[in-house]
Amino acid sequence: MDPERAAEIERIFRAEHGRAVAVLVRVFGDIDVAEEAVADAFTAAVQRWPADGLPPSPAGWIITTARNRAIDRLRREAYRADRHAQAALLHARDEEVEEGPVRDERLRLIFTCCHPALNRGAQVALTLRLLGGLTTAEIARAFLVPEPTMAQRLVRAKGKIRDAKIPYRVPAAADLPERLRSVLAVVYLVFNEGYAASSGEALVRADLCAEAIRLGRQLASLMPDEPEVLGLLALMLLASSRRAARTTAGGELVPLAEQDRDRWDRALMAEGQTLVRACLRRNEPGVYQIQAAIQAVHADASAQRTVDKERGGALPRRAEAASAQRTVDKERGGALPRRAEAASAAATDWRQIVQLYDQLLTYDPAPIVALNRAVAVAEADGPGTALALVDALDLGTYYLFHAIRADLLRRLGRDVEARTAYLRAIELTDNTAERDFLRRRRQSLGG
Amino acid sequence: MTLYMLTIYQPDGGPPPPEFMESVARDLYALNQDIKAAGAWVFSRGLHAPGTATVVRVRDREIVTTDGPYVEGKEHIGGFWIVEAPDLDAALGWARKAARATTLPIEVRPFQDVPEY
Numbered sequence: 256m257d258p259e260r261a262a263e264i265e266r267i268f269r270a271e272h273g274r275a276v277a278v279l280v281r282v283f284g285d286i287d288v289a290e291e292a293v294a295d296a297f298t299a300a301v302q303r304w305p306a307d308g309l310p311p312s313p314a315g316w317i318i319t320t321a322r323n324r325a326i327d328r329l330r331r332e333a334y335r336a337d338r339h340a341q342a343a344l345l346h347a348r349d350e351e352v353e354e355g356p357v358r359d360e361r362l363r364l365i366f367t368c369c370h371p372a373l374n375r376g377a378q379v380a381l382t383l384r385l386l387g388g389l390t391t392a393e394i395a396r397a398f399l400v401p402e403p404t405m406a407q408r409l410v411r412a413k414g415k416i417r418d419a420k421i422p423y424r425v426p427a428a429a430d431l432p433e434r435l436r437s438v439l440a441v442v443y444l445v446f447n448e449g450y451a452a453s454s455g456e457a458l459v460r461a462d463l464c465a466e467a468i469r470l471g472r473q474l475a476s477l478m479p480d481e482p483e484v485l486g487l488l489a490l491m492l493l494a495s496s497r498r499a500a501r502t503t504a505g506g507e508l509v510p511l512a513e514q515d516r517d518r519w520d521r522a523l524m525a526e527g528q529t530l531v532r533a534c535l536r537r538n539e540p541g542v543y544q545i546q547a548a549i550q551a552v553h554a555d556a557s558a559q560r561t562v563d564k565e566r567g568g569a570l571p572r573r574a575e576a577a578s579a580q581r582t583v584d585k586e587r588g589g590a591l592p593r594r595a596e597a598a599s600a601a602a603t604d605w606r607q608i609v610q611l612y613d614q615l616l617t618y619d620p621a622p623i624v625a626l627n628r629a630v631a632v633a634e635a636d637g638p639g640t641a642l643a644l645v646d647a648l649d650l651g652t653y654y655l656f657h658a659i660r661a662d663l664l665r666r667l668g669r670d671v672e673a674r675t676a677y678l679r680a681i682e683l684t685d686n687t688a689e690r691d692f693l694r695r696r697r698q699s700l701g702g
Numbered sequence: 703m704t705l706y707m708l709t710i711y712q713p714d715g716g717p718p719p720p721e722f723m724e725s726v727a728r729d730l731y732a733l734n735q736d737i738k739a740a741g742a743w744v745f746s747r748g749l750h751a752p753g754t755a756t757v758v759r760v761r762d763r764e765i766v767t768t769d770g771p772y773v774e775g776k777e778h779i780g781g782f783w784i785v786e787a788p789d790l791d792a793a794l795g796w797a798r799k800a801a802r803a804t805t806l807p808i809e810v811r812p813f814q815d816v817p818e819y
Contacts, residue, residue: 372790419812420704422789430791 260305268297271314272388273473277360278318280367280423283325284346285339286385286413292325293317299324322347361386362425362477369438370421377412378441384409386473387466397463398448435478439487439543442470446491450498464495482537485530486544492527493550496520508692516557524554545615549608556603605634622648623655630659638666654683658693670700703786705744705813706793710806712780714752729803737785737796748781780806784813 272293279289296317310316326347332340368381379398383389389397395405415421426434449463471488478484500518501509509515531551534544612628625648633641642663650656661676677697684690717723737743752771759766771778783800787793790810797808 370790372794418814419810420789422791426791 257305261301263309264297264301264304267300267313267317269388269469271317272297273361273364273386274314274359275317275321276385276388277364279321279325280364281360282322282347283329283343284423285343286416288325288329288343289321290385292321292328295324296321359477361473363423365438365474365477366425366434367416367421367423369434369441370416371434371437372419372421373412373415375441375444377408377415378437379444380405380408381412382441382470383445383466386470389466393462435481435483438474439483442467442474443487443491443543445470446494450494464491464498467491468495482534482539483541483543486534486541486547489527489530489534489547490543490550492523492530493547493554496523496527496554502688506688507695508688510692511553519554519557524557527551528554540614540618542615542618545611545618549611549615552604552608552611603634605631609635622650623653626650626653626656626659633663633666638663642667652683654680654689656680657683658689661693661696665696665700673697674700703788704793704815706785706787706790706796707809707811707813708783708785708793708797708800709809709811710748710780710782710800710804711777711809712806713777714775726804733796733799733803736799737783742785742787742792742796744784744786746781746783749779752778780804 275293275296276286276289279292280286283289283292299320300313300317304310326344329340329344329347333344364385365382368385369378373381376398380394383394383397384391391406391409392402395402398405400408425431445463446467449465449467468488468491471484471491474481474484475488496519497511497514499520500514500516503509527547528551531544531547534540534547608631609628612624612631616624616628626645629641629644629648632644642660645656645660645663648656657676657680661673661680664670664673664676674697677693677700681690681693681697684693718726734743734746737746755771757768757770757772759768783796785793785796787796790812793810793812797810800808
């Protein structure tokens with residue numbers, strides 16, 4: 256097949272898989288039947304589209320073809336007295352599917368995949384498989400588990416959905432906040448797994464980041480009125496914008512302060528900042544929005560040089576805008592007071608970042624949040640103040656705790672203690688890039 | 703409709719103080735009235751202490767009877783409900799109320815469909 260056409264079909268597959276499976280799950284009331292039908296339809300597409308050309312509505316074609324093929328197959332199986340097939344056919348009898356514009360069923364599917372009765376690993380696997388269209392092998396590779404293990408996880412999860420009758424619907428308003436938290440946690444976990452792999456050779460598994468952002472965009476288009484959905488998308492976009500600058504060509508980790516800010520992705524950054532501004536105007540803060548706002552302050556420091564041209568590029572500088580006490584006027588959003596200097600870590604408004612962490616701690620009083628806050632305090636008030644905060648935290652088994660302590664001790668000239676702390680951090684991380692970075696830091700202290 | 707078993711997991715040891723048990727009994731009565739009013743009721747009872755249990759099994763084709771519960775652990779099954787519900791969310795809704803009323807963990811498990819043979 257012409258490679259361009261093949262790439263086009265691949266793109267449609269990725270884009271439409273979730274929607275097609277979602278519609279077919281509704282039609283047949285069965286995830287396995289839906290998955291198989293959609294896979295059949297894409298196989299048919301690969302055979303027919305190169306010769307016939309793309310249908311006017313590829314998604315509609317896939318869904319109609321999948322439905323028809325599934326019904327044919329189920330009829331054959333039902334004829335052989337397969338109760339499972341009979342049930343699916345019976346279900347399908349009452350459900351209409353039309354070619355053309357299709358009702359979006361993906362939200363239902365997302366909430367089913369991320370149902371709290373499923374464990375987090377199962378939620379993630381199902382979401383990537385059904386919404387993302389990733390193969391079991393791809394998901395297994397991404398999460399560094401053997402393929403049979405991942406296959407088993409998916410079978411078990413689908414079995415539980417079927418047998419325990421986990422419903423296929425968008426939760427009622429009263430349950431939505433709790434259920435949405437679970438959905439957002441799944442997407443963010445996929446992103447983080449890609450962004451800072453906890454183990455393995457590659458620090459960034461870019462595919463997972465891209466997939467998480469794709470899911471985030473889908474959620475944002477399906478639930479445009481949920482500020483935390485937009486906050487999560489903004490957070491992922493802003494973090495991604497720094498991806499190229501986070502590692503050297505040789506795969507070595509570059510800390511934020513030393514990153515070449517010209518290598519940050521301006522388009523992703525601008526998109527993320529626009530979303531953060533929209534969230535600020537909404538004035539319903541939450542953990543993802545606040546984390547996105549923190550990222551936006553970093554982005555802001557690098558955007559100083561170009562901002563006057565673009566006008567909309569800078570964020571409101573003061574944390575109280577984020578803390579919901581006042582509404583930022585649309586037109587003035589980009590024109591609030593700000594410092595104008597070169598793009599560098601020094602240009603970052605660390606005071607505002609500390610304030611945002613204070614706010615984040617009221618929502619999520621986790622020691623890891625307090626640790627991140629201490630990093631900002633080190634920039635705003637000096638490493639001595641930060642070290643006292645860090646030492647009060649009970650995070651002794653977390654490598655970043657020791658890495659951050661080591662850095663603060665180094666900056667305070669307490670080299671012997673810094674070397675011990677680096678050593679502890681090195682022992683506690685499996686990520687090769689992180690470990691190499693910590694080793695270089697430790698060696699730079701001599702001794 | 704699916705049948706679900708809602709099992710109460712109770713820590714071993716003596717019973718809680720009577721005033722506490724009274725308030726639990728009141729909450730359970732109210733919950734059971736709700737389940738009945740919703741048409742979800744099939745059955746529910748509390749069980750006597752695990753010390754009252756007897757296990758019967760076949761060993762070398764001989765019946766062996768032993769005194770005491772089958773599993774010795776830190777918790778035992780204190781009682782259960784069987785409810786009929788349209789889906790897991792509805793069953794979990796009853797389980798949430800049961801957990802509040804008993805202050806104990808409630809395990810929710812679907813029954814298999816009736817086999818057609």
